[in-house]
Amino acid sequence: MKLTRAFLLTAIAVAFVAGCDDGDPTGPGAGSNTADFDWRGTVAPGDRIEIKNIAGDLHASYTAGNEVVVHATKTGRNSDPASVTIEVVRHGDGVTICAIYPDVPGQAPNECAPGVQGNISNWDNDVSVHFTVSVPAGVGFVGRAVGGDVVAEGLQSDARAVTVGGDISVTTTGMAEASSTFGSLNITIGRADPDRDLTFKTISGDVTLRVPLNTNAEVQATTGRGTIDSDFQLEGTSHRKVGTLGSGGPMLTLSTVEGDVDLRAGN
Numbered sequence: 001m002k003l004t005r006a007f008l009l010t011a012i013a014v015a016f017v018a019g020c021d022d023g024d025p026t027g028p029g030a031g032s033n034t035a036d037f038d039w040r041g042t043v044a045p046g047d048r049i050e051i052k053n054i055a056g057d058l059h060a061s062y063t064a065g066n067e068v069v070v071h072a073t074k075t076g077r078n079s080d081p082a083s084v085t086i087e088v089v090r091h092g093d094g095v096t097i098c099a100i101y102p103d104v105p106g107q108a109p110n111e112c113a114p115g116v117q118g119n120i121s122n123w124d125n126d127v128s129v130h131f132t133v134s135v136p137a138g139v140g141f142v143g144r145a146v147g148g149d150v151v152a153e154g155l156q157s158d159a160r161a162v163t164v165g166g167d168i169s170v171t172t173t174g175m176a177e178a179s180s181t182f183g184s185l186n187i188t189i190g191r192a193d194p195d196r197d198l199t200f201k202t203i204s205g206d207v208t209l210r211v212p213l214n215t216n217a218e219v220q221a222t223t224g225r226g227t228i229d230s231d232f233q234l235e236g237t238s239h240r241k242v243g244t245l246g247s248g249g250p251m252l253t254l255s256t257v258e259g260d261v262d263l264r265a266g267n
Contacts, residue, residue: 033076034076035082038070039070039097045139047093051098051133051142052098054122055148056099056129056130057150057151058145058149058150060134060152063134064136068139069133070131072086081127084102098120102122107119147163148163150166155170159175164180167180170187184259189211190266205258209264211245216247217244217251218250219251221234221254223239228261228262231264
């Protein structure tokens with residue numbers, strides 16, 4: 001039986017593992033189908049602000065201030081936005097903020113926790129949550145979604161973006177990693193000497209990566225049914241190419257099954 005994109009998104013959303021815990025959402029007024037949440041606080045440089053969501057887009061941008069500012073709008077068509085809470089967890093690596101839906105019968109309770117810890121799942125609830133995040137210089141950004149785009153613009157810190165059914169767009173002066181299942185990646189990084197391997201992968205979508213012209217790294221690019229194009233010298237077949245940028249270094253992996261791969265030279 002052929003699995004449709006909608007079926008796969010529903011299945012993954014129900015079982016999605018990510019994490020969540022404590023916040024102060026603003027409840028909707030009587031008869032309202034929207035509700036807002038606001039949080040601001042300091043996150044030490046080198047630590048991260050992490051957002052975990054199921055349905056809805058994440059949008060992060062640089063701020064010249066020293067506080068992280070998070071705004072979320074909850075919207076429901078048939079479900080009450082108040083049924084979804086926004087929880088905030090402080091931990092040793094920064095702050096994690098999650099959209100927590102009602103627990104799914106027969107599954108572990110939803111819990112907000114950093115990284116791949118915790119659990120977020122949803123069933124029969126159409127509330128979507130749109131997050132906007134202001135990120136100071138030096139504070140890492142992590143965005144995780146199931147059904148939604150992840151956008152991070154003009155950051156001055158490292159970034160990581162993960163989604164199942166959405167596109168990812170990141171521009172940063174630091175390093176970045178990105179992973180989608182049904183979506184394209186458009187990533188610009190500003191660090192010419194990455195200190196670790198970086199991965200940019202999707203199954204159905206294009207992968208575009210822009211790196212500084214003087215980047216020192218190894219590259220591996222693969223596609224199942226698309227083409228590979230590069231401003232740098234890469235060698236291999238039409239579906240798999242490798243190469244060394246500058247003096248070499250950590251591995252940059254660009255991978256898609258159904259889509260094109262483009263490696264471009266930025267500033």
